[in-house]
Amino acid sequence: MAKIYETVIGLEVHVELATRTKIFCGCSTAFGGRPNAHTCPVCTGMPGALPVLNRKVLEHAAAVGLAVNCTINRFCKFDRKNYFYPDNPQNYQISQLYLPVCRDGWVEIDAGEGRERKRIGIREIHMEDDAGKLIHDEEANCTLVDYNRSGVPLIEIVSEPDMRSAEEVIAYLEKLRLIIRYLGASDCKMQEGSMRADVNLSVREKGMPGFGTRTEMKNLGSFRAVTRAIESERARQVALLESGERVLQETRRWDEGKGVSYSMRSKEEAQDYRYFPDPDLAPICISDSFLEKIRAGQPELRTEKMKRYKAEYDIPEYDIEIITESRHMADLFEAVVALGSQPKKVSNWLMGETLRLLNERGMEPEELCFSPENLAKLIALTDRKTINSTVAKQVFEEMFAHNTDPERYVEEKGLTMVGDGDILRRTVEEVIRMNPKSAGDYRGGKERALGFLVGQTMKAMKGKADPAGVGELLKELLGPGRESTE
């Protein structure tokens, strides 16, 4: 009988923190820039230069730790991880091995339809510095080093081996990303490298105690790559075991283009990093007041927000889920509602046009530029029937792109809807006269003919009419009894 295998997965997630300056010096963390423009003696490893911790890094790390239910180590230290590579100017990375800032946390994930919620344990979170970038110039046959990224702050979130499938891994990553974005600690973009995940994976016969030999997979640049790599590695390990071979403990590199992984180094080849406490950085004692400040500054996270929305706003649960997926979106929602708009209408705009345009343009909710005031104004314009929904969508697109004031825009472009005044009545009468066949059809009981007449009227009005109102007026003018009076 074929054996049933279970996949056991733990993750090491690196997140680049959204600080203005680097972790141990005052250089900018800005992306791009001329190579080595954002460098100084500290982040280029000049002789005699010394690190000084950026307080903001500790604040972000502690905030993430609290949000994922960790214990904050009130006494933590930095350690040096020694290895030689040119992207690392000191030839040691400053990280935390012995006393990391956070320990023993968890997050709850929802993996797929109908599955129960599951806790994924977080073993630790530590702070460390990022390395520079090597640029291989094939033509000149040389390698150049850019230290702009050297010293950019990172946290590494190490999970327990609690995940059993790619779906759970993705759910865990999405959960982390959501929390960290809510905290404003990072934008967590996998494609840009501000969130990176290394996957530790082993397989075992279902029901067996203990773990199989694990491998570590690196170079996973997207959720899709994570999923594919997990499936590929699971299959590889199962095939090895089925054919009576052993899985070797090693680090592997995923090639997303080819859809396969390669061995980078085996356990035997693993380096001895000679970790030891960095004597250049004093141990950090986290005070009650520091922690209190972080706690007080924590934003409302998604779970609490969802609960509150359910109680406070009359909108469907589905809407709540979508809106609270991004803190920015949720903030926008609340701000517009606070300006007096009806919650369901706000939610419709966010879930409809806003998401459509975001998807179309490949943008993140954080990049939305229009103000809550302008969305509230737009909603008010439609409420007052100053514009109809077609025009409103047109105005919204303009507002989405340039944060344009809808009132001014409608006025400038002359988009105001013409109400049930004389002009509309005369136009409808004209349309009836010009389309006697359709008018006759409607009178003869063909409801569909009304739609055509509404369309003709809207065309004649250049869209500045409320189609529903036009329909009512047509019915009134075409209604029974009208004919007999003539």
Place this chain on the structure above:
Amino acid sequence: MELLSLSAVELGTAIRDGRTTAPEALQAVFEQIARKEELYHCYVTIDREGALKRAEEVQGKIERGELKHPLAGVPMAVKDNLCTKGMRTTCSSRMLSNFVPSYSAEAVTNLEEAGAVLVGKTNMDEFAMGSTTETSAYGVTRNPRNPEHVPGGSSGGSAAAVAAGECFFALGSDTGGSVRQPAAHCGVVGLKPTYGTVSRYGLVAYGSSLDQIGPICRTVEDCGVVLETIAAPSGACIRDSTHIRRKDTDFCRGLKTDIRGIKIGIPKAYIPEEDDGSGLTRDVREAVLGAARLFRESGALVEEFDLELTDYAVPAYYTIASAEAGSNLERFDGIKYGYRATEAEELHRMYRQTRSQGFGPEVKRRILLGSFVLSAGHYDAYYLKALQVRALIKKAFDRAFRRYDCILGPTAPSTAPRLGESLEEPVKMYLGDIYTISANLAGLPALSIPCGTGAGGLPIGMQLTGDCFQEKKLLQIGCCYEQISPFKAGD
């Protein structure tokens, strides 16, 4: 006026009073350099033009009343492991033979802002690893008191330059005695401050948790003035996390008080009657006991006591210092600056060749030792154990300072060895640090003062160690000793 016989403070006063000028003082130094440097070789780099320009600038500022610092216009020398912007900084290593820093060490900046005039960079043991200045890649420095002998180390060039009148004061760095021991061997005064008192920013690191920058001077008062200047935080930025921004840096005012009632303890293990393997020579022992007598006669209480754990200091020290050094020296890889082996075709071969060719044997020995004690499976047995010993040593000192104001002992077990005698027996050389390294392990301030002359006219130094932040007390006791003792620095 014989300028070269003045202390730094006396010269500064003479310049401010208009009895001489900064360029004149510098001229006197250059004349002395012209007479002595070829033999002594105190310097790796001398910046004649830069110094002259600087002296004139400073003189102008003094005359316009813009500079009033006691050290304004005083020529100084700086150990070649302190970064000096635009001036080559070699650490006496082939590895940094072409390295010109883009910034200056905070201690150097502080002195330059005070108006001191930098003459040049002094020779040292390569990367401050050694006790004789013989491991320099740029040749040995000779002891001005007896050129057949070493000046001590690792700040041998700085001590020799001060003793030879090739500058008025100098900066050294002290990881295990590197300021105090050469000061003792050259017959001048050297002070290692409490760990954290002087910013290490710009000091090329050897053992980060042990390194402190310290002054080497002709008088105790000079040491106080220089320390006051370099201990001040420069600018609003904190550049060294281990730098304590002390408010009590007034080390000099009211220095010349008496020492009646002061309690001085001498650890019995520091003055064994019979040689116990520490290599303490009779002349050194007698000189220190002679100083103790003088203190007693001046009203101090002097007694011997048992300081615990003295046997463990040397092994703990070499374990910790080497571990930190191994890591600190990893940045010298041929990639970013300094020496690079050009024949290698592949990255890791380039690293190996660069480091094999760029570092001398003593540096390699300590990197190997340091890598070993940190490696998997040895960390707990060596490095961690050494840290524990270190903590215990600190506690032993804490207990001693409950009873004594300061601890007296020799600075080094013997006078300066002959050139070429030491490097053959590294362990013996390491054991010579026995009296000085405890202050680094425990972070304590310690002062070495001349207290006698041994065979061959070689100076003997005694060491006064104080509790953390008690520099002023040490300087007071030192000042008092200068007045009552027949031995003067530079004699």
